[in-house]
Amino acid sequence: MADLLTIAEAQRLILEHAGPLPAESVTLEDAARRVLAEPARAEIDLPPFPSSAMDGYAVRAADTPGRLRIEARIAAGRPAAATLESGQAMGIATGGVVPEGADAVVPIESVVEHDNEVEIDSGVERGDNVRPRGGDIQAGETVAEAGSVLTPARLGALAAAGIAQVRCARRPRAAVLPTGTELRRPGEVLAAGEIYEANGLILSAQLDAAGAIVELMPAVGDDEAKHRDALERALGADVVVTSGGVSVGPHDLVRRVEAELGVEEMFWRVSVKPGKPIAFGVRERTLVFGLPGNPVSALVGFVLFVEPAIRALQGVPEPLPRFDRGRLAGRRRRNRERDELLRSRLRRSADGAVLEPLSGQESHMIARSAAADALVFVPRGEGALDDGALVDYLRLD
Numbered sequence: 235m236a237d238l239l240t241i242a243e244a245q246r247l248i249l250e251h252a253g254p255l256p257a258e259s260v261t262l263e264d265a266a267r268r269v270l271a272e273p274a275r276a277e278i279d280l281p282p283f284p285s286s287a288m289d290g291y292a293v294r295a296a297d298t299p300g301r302l303r304i305e306a307r308i309a310a311g312r313p314a315a316a317t318l319e320s321g322q323a324m325g326i327a328t329g330g331v332v333p334e335g336a337d338a339v340v341p342i343e344s345v346v347e348h349d350n351e352v353e354i355d356s357g358v359e360r361g362d363n364v365r366p367r368g369g370d371i372q373a374g375e376t377v378a379e380a381g382s383v384l385t386p387a388r389l390g391a392l393a394a395a396g397i398a399q400v401r402c403a404r405r406p407r408a409a410v411l412p413t414g415t416e417l418r419r420p421g422e423v424l425a426a427g428e429i430y431e432a433n434g435l436i437l438s439a440q441l442d443a444a445g446a447i448v449e450l451m452p453a454v455g456d457d458e459a460k461h462r463d464a465l466e467r468a469l470g471a472d473v474v475v476t477s478g479g480v481s482v483g484p485h486d487l488v489r490r491v492e493a494e495l496g497v498e499e500m501f502w503r504v505s506v507k508p509g510k511p512i513a514f515g516v517r518e519r520t521l522v523f524g525l526p527g528n529p530v531s532a533l534v535g536f537v538l539f540v541e542p543a544i545r546a547l548q549g550v551p552e553p554l555p556r557f558d559r560g561r562l563a564g565r566r567r568r569n570r571e572r573d574e575l576l577r578s579r580l581r582r583s584a585d586g587a588v589l590e591p592l593s594g595q596e597s598h599m600i601a602r603s604a605a606a607d608a609l610v611f612v613p614r615g616e617g618a619l620d621d622g623a624l625v626d627y628l629r630l631d
């Protein structure tokens with residue numbers, strides 16, 4: 235099996251074909267989880283004016299301590315009041331415009347007000363409780379770099395900095411096509427030899443979470459003409475993800491029919507367990523992934539190979555899965571030829587993450603996978619990983 239690609243080699247080939255899609259303008263309302271194609275620059279200084287950080291009184295610091303006449307009351311959202319002269323104070327709300335002439339705000343809690351005067355017992359410094367104009371960011375400065383994913387915090391930053399629209403790579407359109415004559419939709423009655431279709435749902439949910447616009451096609455039977463029709467339609471998308479039919483059996487038609495439809499195969503089979511017979515090809519700009527039919531193989535193949543492509547198409551600079559480190563619970567033999575990903579339960583202990591591989595690691599055992607929240611990476615080789623060994627793992631949520 236020395237001829238099989240490693241996971242890293244396969245990922246490199248995929249990413250060579252997965253440059254960012256063209257950018258489009260997106261309103262902030264639609265931009266959550268999208269990826270910036272260009273840096274987003276502040277439209278305004280933030281705050282746009284010197285603003286009060288407290289409910290209190292705007293004053294000249296030099297007038298404190300002292301007793302000051304209250305000249306005006308400034309609410310948030312109102313234009314600046316008149317210039318504050320020496321000997322004056324102005325009531326001001328949090329977020330109110332600090333008037334010209336004032337250089338500090340005395341918090342309401344630390345003064346006594348009576349007869350329209352305020353008595354300030356201790357001195358304040360210039361700048362106390364005043365948020366200077368542009369103190370957060372100045373107009374023209376970068377709020378978020380190209381390649382940033384628009385998290386809730388970043389969306390808030392863009393909105394506050396006056397940005398209404400951003401440029402993002404178009405979301406990839408993905409077609410999911412499960413193959414197999416034996417597949418029935420959940421809810422239908424199974425005839426002899428039939429099983430329920432699971433991969434379409436797995437892959438659609440994974441694609442959606444990765445940022446793609448997904449079309450889940452009805453499962454197609456193991457028939458060349460049906461494959462041709464369904465695949466030709468699927469190939470209109472940016473990314474095609476099939477499941478099943480990429481092995482060596484007489485009913486495994488996906489690769490052959492794709493070749494007839496002009497898909498150029500870049501690789502077939504990777505030294506990974508589960509998921510070895512994965513295929514990847516391209517037709518023009520469309521990326522075509524053939525995942526094996528066993529549901530666990532499809533799930534793992536997606537995480538290792540499809541998700542990075544979906545992220546790269548959106549312009550994420552480091553699209554490969556990011557592993558965390560934890561400790562293996564129990565001893566585990568390594569596979570001599572293939573890197574292995576073990577469905578595992580993730581537990582937090584006083585000294586970090588502990589990973590307990592589930593019993594039943596065969597690639598058809600999708601129901602057992604429901605208990606998994608991580609994939610533990612076991613590099614191929616001789617011998618075993620000992621109980622407590624440091625391992626890399628991927629979270630599955």
Ligand code: AMP
Nearest residue numbers: 412414431432433434478479526527528
């Ligand atoms: P294949 O790769 O087509 O040889 O399929 C391998 C195994 O996975 C077979 O037992 C199939 O019945 C099963 N399988 C294929 N596709 C699906 C699917 N969409 N959902 C659940 N099981 C599937």
Ligand code: MG
Nearest residue numbers: 414478479527
């Ligand atoms: Mg099949």
